[in-house]
Amino acid sequence: MKRTLVFATNNLHKLEEVSQILGDxxxxxSLKDIGCEEDIPETADTLEGNALQKAHYIHSRYGTDCxxxxxxxxxxxxxxDPGVYSARYAGKGRDPQxxxxxxxxxxxxKTRRNARFRTAISLILDGKEYLFEGIIQGVITTEKRxxxxxxxxxxxxxxxxxxxxxxxxxxxKNHISHRALAVQxxxxxLKTYTKQVE
Ligand code: IMP
Numbered sequence: 001m002k003r004t005l006v007f008a009t010n011n012l013h014k015l016e017e018v019s020q021i022l023g024d025x026x027x028x029x030s031l032k033d034i035g036c037e038e039d040i041p042e043t044a045d046t047l048e049g050n051a052l053q054k055a056h057y058i059h060s061r062y063g064t065d066c067x068x069x070x071x072x073x074x075x076x077x078x079x080x081d082p083g084v085y086s087a088r089y090a091g092k093g094r095d096p097q098x099x100x101x102x103x104x105x106x107x108x109x110k111t112r113r114n115a116r117f118r119t120a121i122s123l124i125l126d127g128k129e130y131l132f133e134g135i136i137q138g139v140i141t142t143e144k145r146x147x148x149x150x151x152x153x154x155x156x157x158x159x160x161x162x163x164x165x166x167x168x169x170x171x172x173k174n175h176i177s178h179r180a181l182a183v184q185x186x187x188x189x190l191k192t193y194t195k196q197v198e
Pocket of ligand 1 (some may be wrong): 069070071072073086087088099149150151152153165177
């Protein structure tokens, strides 16, 4: 029997990316699909904490199997910042251009520019909690390059590539990204789990 899973997001870009990887073994629902219109709190100080908080929120109110994700850009020379605060690094406006400008300013003149994107996914399935992580290493460029993607994509150059995420475009990015790696782990787990309980 096909399982239904709620992905605690209304971000169409993410839903599309995740449903591509999950394939047709899972029926994926968004927050909108289950009639959840409220803002889900994200007040933890770690990515894992936020992912867990969001998944618990949905599970406790809607009683459905669900998962939630949280992602951050962790820059070595900035002691892991902006990390869990990536969305609002330059202020409440959550403006991606302002966020990138702040990163570029803080790294001005620095040669150590290593960074990584890290995604944490929290899954609640049959009442139990599971955690998955995806990481991609790279460096922060000295200027913005490319138009595709979102967030910090124009300044993130993944290791092994000479184009930023925003230059590579969604098709390549969605194969190699932090989120893709975490979702792949979730997907592998679900395949094995579903076989075991069948
Ligand atoms: P979220 O947890 O996926 O909402 O991500 C939090 C913030 O991290 C976003 O608002 C973006 O600023 C940044 N971010 C997350 N994923 C990506 C990505 O794939 N590319 C660039 N920035 C990202």
